[in-house]
Structures are given as C-alpha cells and as structure tokens.
Amino acid sequence: MTEKNKNETERPRRSWGFLLYLPAVAKGLYNTLLHILKLKGHKTFTVQYPEKRPEVRPGFRGEHRLKIDELGREKCVACLMCQTVCPSNCIDIVAEEAPWEDRDKRPRIFQIDMLRCIYCGMCEEACPCDAIELTEKLYTVSTSRAEMIYDKEKLLSN
Numbered sequence: 391m392t393e394k395n396k397n398e399t400e401r402p403r404r405s406w407g408f409l410l411y412l413p414a415v416a417k418g419l420y421n422t423l424l425h426i427l428k429l430k431g432h433k434t435f436t437v438q439y440p441e442k443r444p445e446v447r448p449g450f451r452g453e454h455r456l457k458i459d460e461l462g463r464e465k466c467v468a469c470l471m472c473q474t475v476c477p478s479n480c481i482d483i484v485a486e487e488a489p490w491e492d493r494d495k496r497p498r499i500f501q502i503d504m505l506r507c508i509y510c511g512m513c514e515e516a517c518p519c520d521a522i523e524l525t526e527k528l529y530t531v532s533t534s535r536a537e538m539i540y541d542k543e544k545l546l547s548n
C-alpha cells in the first residue's frame with residue numbers, strides 16, 4: 391500500500407473533549423427552563439422606563455444641578471472653569487455683573503446641552519465654588535432636542 395492510499399484509508403481520530411461541556415450546558419438549560427416556568431425565585435431587572443424609574447447606586451452621575459447659597463442666590467460666579475474643562479463642549483455660560491458686593495459676576499445664561507454631555511463629572515470637579523453637581527436623577531426623556539438643552543432655571547430647580 392502506497393503512502394497516499396494509507397492516508398486515505400486512515401479514519402480521523404475522534405475527540406471526546408466536548409463531553410466535558412455537557413454538564414454545564416445541561417445545567418444552563420435546566421436553569422432556563424425553571425425561569426420560563428417561573429419555578430425559580432429571581433430578580434427581574436427590566437423596568438417599565440420611563441413610567442417607572444429604576445433605582446440607581448449611590449454616586450450615580452445623573453442630571454446636573456446648580457446649587458444655591460444660604461441667601462437663595464446661585465453659587466455660580468461665572469468663572470467659566472466648568473465650560474473650559476468640559477470635554478464635550480456642552481456648557482455655555484454668558485456672564486453678567488453680579489448685583490451683590492461679595493462677587494463680581496454671575497451667569498446671565500447657563501446652558502448645558504444634555505444630548506452632548508457624557509456625564510463625566512469633570513464640571514463638578516473643576517468648580518471652585520461647589521456651585522454645580524451631578525445629581526442621582528436619571529436622564530429625562532424628551533421628544534425634541536430643544537427640551538434637552540437645560541437653561542439656568544431648569545438647572546437651579548433640578
């Protein structure tokens with residue numbers, strides 16, 4: 391028998407290694423069956439958002455808030471640090487002269503384009519006056535882009 395004929399008549403060696411996975415596969419199928427039949431207590435993670443808001447973990451970075459001081463004035467002094475540091479370039483501030491003696495400026499316009507924000511928290515980190523923070527409020531649902539540009543009043547009431 392030539393070498394070629396010998397190779398053709400040789401049967402490929404069967405590998406039985408796949409049998410090692412069978413217990414895990416069977417266990418997975420068994421668990422799936424229990425869930426389908428609702429025989430196994432399990433936590434449901436799906437929520438009917440936005441009607442129902444899911445709970446968030448402490449420290450979650452959600453919508454922004456502009457803080458007010460003990461006299462009810464916005465803490466922001468329009469220093470533009472947050473606008474400068476924002477990697478998404480989504481903060482727009484226009485300053486005006488403050489009517490109070492303890493600061494020079496305050497924001498006349500303070501807008502955040504929430505559709506561009508990546509919720510990194512750098513604005514909060516950069517603020518020297520502790521005037522802006524990211525709350526644990528989940529993102530608002532809207533039907534237009536304009537609704538997602540938050541102005542000063544919206545940010546103060548958040």
Ligand code: SF4
Pocket residue numbers: 475476477478479480481502506507508509510511512513514
């Ligand atoms: S969270 Fe980040 S991306 Fe959003 S406004 Fe602040 S700095 Fe900009």
Ligand code: SF4
Pocket residue numbers: 465466467468469470471472473483516517518519520521522
């Ligand atoms: S929120 Fe803070 S960092 Fe941003 S302009 Fe106001 S004072 Fe400056």
